[in-house]
Amino acid sequence: MLIMKDIKYLSRIADKTLDLRLEAFGAVQIAGPKWCGKTTTAERRAASVIKMQDPDRREGYLATSRTKPSLLLKGVVPRLIDEWQVAPVIWDAVRHAVDERRAKGQFILTGSTVIDDEQIMHTGTGRISKMAMYPMSLFESLESNGTVSLGRLFDEPEYDIDGAISQLSIEQLIFAACRGGWPASLDEISRKAKLLIAKDYIDVICNEDISRVDKIRRNPALARLILRSYARNICTLAKKTLMLADVSEEMEGTSMPTFDEYVGALEKLFVIDDIEAWSPAIRSKTVIRTGKKRCFVDPSIAVAALGASPESLELDLNTFGFIFECLCFRDLRVYSQAMGGRLSYYHDRHGLEADAVLHLDDGRYALIECKLGSREIEEGANHLLEIKRLVAEKNKSEKQIKLREPDLLIVLTGGEMAYTREDSVKIIPIGCLKD
Numbered sequence: 001m002l003i004m005k006d007i008k009y010l011s012r013i014a015d016k017t018l019d020l021r022l023e024a025f026g027a028v029q030i031a032g033p034k035w036c037g038k039t040t041t042a043e044r045r046a047a048s049v050i051k052m053q054d055p056d057r058r059e060g061y062l063a064t065s066r067t068k069p070s071l072l073l074k075g076v077v078p079r080l081i082d083e084w085q086v087a088p089v090i091w092d093a094v095r096h097a098v099d100e101r102r103a104k105g106q107f108i109l110t111g112s113t114v115i116d117d118e119q120i121m122h123t124g125t126g127r128i129s130k131m132a133m134y135p136m137s138l139f140e141s142l143e144s145n146g147t148v149s150l151g152r153l154f155d156e157p158e159y160d161i162d163g164a165i166s167q168l169s170i171e172q173l174i175f176a177a178c179r180g181g182w183p184a185s186l187d188e189i190s191r192k193a194k195l196l197i198a199k200d201y202i203d204v205i206c207n208e209d210i211s212r213v214d215k216i217r218r219n220p221a222l223a224r225l226i227l228r229s230y231a232r233n234i235c236t237l238a239k240k241t242l243m244l245a246d247v248s249e250e251m252e253g254t255s256m257p258t259f260d261e262y263v264g265a266l267e268k269l270f271v272i273d274d275i276e277a278w279s280p281a282i283r284s285k286t287v288i289r290t291g292k293k294r295c296f297v298d299p300s301i302a303v304a305a306l307g308a309s310p311e312s313l314e315l316d317l318n319t320f321g322f323i324f325e326c327l328c329f330r331d332l333r334v335y336s337q338a339m340g341g342r343l344s345y346y347h348d349r350h351g352l353e354a355d356a357v358l359h360l361d362d363g364r365y366a367l368i369e370c371k372l373g374s375r376e377i378e379e380g381a382n383h384l385l386e387i388k389r390l391v392a393e394k395n396k397s398e399k400q401i402k403l404r405e406p407d408l409l410i411v412l413t414g415g416e417m418a419y420t421r422e423d424s425v426k427i428i429p430i431g432c433l434k435d
Contacts, residue, residue: 180300
């Protein structure tokens, strides 16, 4: 079936990433949460498509995959196979076809769940390139004006950001976080309808997907409790034992293995997206916190899980500060994608921290603090400067392997104006940032 292009499509940063990978590899797998726009983005590039979850054709497709999966690959290329994980054998069929055809840009695979390694025979290394996709960033949803480029900050030391102004008020920022980066929430619908998308997302995840992901029947009520506990502890280093105790208050008898099983399913569905620790030995005899920072793929999931609203968060900016940090993580992931970005955090027992450490694939990295209000900027900047000082001090005493010093120190804020401090720390409103 040929693809009709939607003239209302909002450009995604993933568009260029997909084009580049199709140029370099025989096939590309786009993975990410459902409703984030994977299929629509893939259809923009595809010349033909097969949707494995089409209710009218699903059984026929599954029968074909069991008998001769190569038949599903016939079509004009690039050929999109949407929700390919419905028939995992397609992965090996695509890998084989790429080897046989010896051509680039043959297939695009999209999926909203992670497939266990034992369900496929080969990894696809060198044939199938994997790329992640996230809900829309503020720049993609046309809410950030994009006057400050993350890429230019890394590439151009003299890049002047001073005076860039964000048009997003705190109220607008709160609404954007509650609504989330779901493309459907950007349609011309009412404000109330926009906020319903994330709520319905949680309903589908808890009532249907968490049991479908690996065909294990799970309790929707327990799934909701775990999501709510995660939301209560969003962007903190809360231990699993604490969250289990929280869940057990309402559902007695929940064990740690059960808790882990549900969290694992939510990770496979790309709902939970925890942040790993960055653990350099920059200060002797100092214990580095290495637990995961609790996070979702989109801030609206936390808001919906808590039963919060824009109005309630406007009266509780302390809670919104954590939601804001999750929003910053989402946007940083999106903006750094083309540069091979990955996120971690730093926190030691003395309270020294960096909310995010953005690592690029060439070794460069930025230390980042997320501070909603202007009164917190000084504290955030001081944390970053202290980590930079400790790295430099460590390198002076290290004779062999030295730790690279940070390339950027950034405080992301919910404020209005971007500027560079005398100590070189960049203060950047999230409403100004782009890739």
